[in-house]
């Protein structure tokens with residue numbers, strides 16, 4: 001059924017969204033990716049998203065969301081400090097509702113290109129305190145988008161209930177393990193693949209990878 005339809009994947013070029021992209025390619029007749037560009041993001045991330053899409057033969061659209069820079073706490077309250085992300089630190093410019101905004105823009109684009117399926121790598125299992133990554137929010141937004149645009153969107157969240165180790169397992173199930181491991185960018189220091197090994201994103205990714213690899217070595221499903 002889904003094989004006849006088209007999907008848009010919200011795509012950052014990271015481990016999670018690349019796993020979602022492989023999942024979508026297997027599920028749908030046609031897939032496109034949409035990548036959001038905004039102030040604090042390494043331009044390397046955009047390049048990574050573009051090159052992965054190209055390599056997999058997928059059309060990628062980059063949407064400029066740099067207006068988010070005007071809504072960060074720092075930009076609103078402190079005009080005297082640089083909003084750029086410091087090397088190796090978590091972004092201090094998080095915008096409330098960012099995922100909500102991204103999914104809504106992705107939906108507008110999806111309808112334009114004739115896709116009613118949206119795929120996002122949000123995850124409730126380690127949602128890091130972002131309420132708009134939770135399952136109940138995504139379901140609520142799905143209803144809202146359908147009403148807003150009079151269109152039958154279906155938002156897919158293949159990673160919603162997986163932990164990091166299970167996400168590696170899914171990539172492996174999709175025959176994408178090596179690609180995801182070698183080509184995706186998770187590291188805050190902009191090091192593709194296994195990363196710098198020092199930043200919080202690398203540590204989280206490695207912990208999941210190690211747990212998956214030891215389970216795989218023992219033949220255990222997570």
Ligand SMILES: [Zn+2]
Nearest residue numbers: 187196199202
């Ligand atoms: Zn790193």
